[in-house]
Amino acid sequence: MSDPIQVRVAAVRTVSPKIREFTLEAVSGQLFSFSPGSHVVVTMKGTNAEGKAKVWKNAYSLVSDGFDASRYVIAVRLQDESRGGSVFMHTQVKEGDTLEITPPSNLFAPVWSAKKHVLIAGGVGITPFMSYLPEMKRRGAATEMHYSYRGDATGAYREELQVDEQTPVTFYDGAAGERCDLKAVLGSQPLGTHFYVCGPESLIEGVQETAMELGLPSSNIHFEAFAAPQPGQPFAVQLEGSGLNIQVSEDESLLEALERSGVEVPNLCRGGVCGQCRTQVVDGEPEHRDSFLSDTEKADNDCLMPCVSRARSSSLTLSI
């Protein structure tokens, strides 16, 4: 994996009651420019509820223009069931602090051969599209956006969005009873259109189901589904390769527990979509929570994605 980058928090801004925005600048040297849809993983070193030192690593979409390498901007939504990462960002991180991030990587890039791009955002799912719009404008690409949110709590960046003829945006405020008619939006697009969805699972499923009903090619539907790992029952892990025994607590992910014990596992999204962290299971029954493995692979139970998945049995034995 590429070397981490040290960044200074140049500004902190409240975008909406639940969303805070952080502007990051390189401590030394230069940042990389990045392609639309890129994210970075932020390492947060803090303490957990019991006062013990704890490291979180969360992936956040870059919301700034990838052309501008002088700064990166990320938006962090305070998660209701946060295991601490977003709470840490909201309560601990101040201007002038130093953070460690990975170089940008992209699991949600636009398909540039598309004749038209339709962006469908729900709530904080607007974030990856913030870096789409400036590039779409530069390229003169036909683009339209549909943005659903619920009142001020999740409707970030409504003002900042550069709505114009080339990139029209339709807003739907759920709190005011407005709804995006997916059938109408998906059904009226010309040949060569690609669709990009980011938001809650219900929105992603809604788009997938509607697309299937309408007979649209699933190869033209792209979605970013990565979500922070959710807590679960604690379990024990035996590592066959290194002989280690590790306890995974309820509020940490298996990947975090491995890293805490000095075991490095390749990873990119930390949200169960990229496939990088795939690890072999020798014994025990995994509880699959990723969207990378196919249903058959999940049923085989001989591998799992430790960034989000946990154990259904009280212990797991991994080959590493």
Place this chain on the structure above:
Amino acid sequence: MNASTDIELDPAVKSRPDYPPVAIDARASHQVFIAEDNEQTSLTALSEQCQTGEKLSIVADAESLPVSLAELPLSTALYVSGSEGYLWDIHNRLTEMGFGVDKIHLLAPASAARRLFCTHCYTTMEGVAHTPYTCTGCGRPLLVRDHFSRILGAYVGVQINAEDPADLPATESLDESASDVKEAC
């Protein structure tokens, strides 16, 4: 595979397309059947089975595909039948028009004959049925490999006796090799 021959086709070549059986896509609003000529019997059979959507049958090559196809909706399914090189020419033309790749269904080609691309002089040859094959462009004896370029719709040919001009293996039919590969899988 038969290890005693000099030419071994690697069953694990990933670039070589496979052509799973094609069924009618019942959700499609338009059903387009595209054939290289009038002898594409499995395509005709498939089209006869098709009961849903608006049906359209075309006999054309990639250059003469009607431009009006580009006015069809995204929910159009297309079924293509012909030689392997033809399938990919049409496939590429259709994706250029904007059809989604999982709406383009290629029927398994009836013949094992290949389009061959010479990596030395870039000549493309049609209907290649055996290996080694003498390049019609540069005259080199080419080993017909299983590596396939979807953009060219062709298999890759490389000179077989580059190190020792006297070392020319016996000619093998590609038909047989193809069935060898299937057995090996």
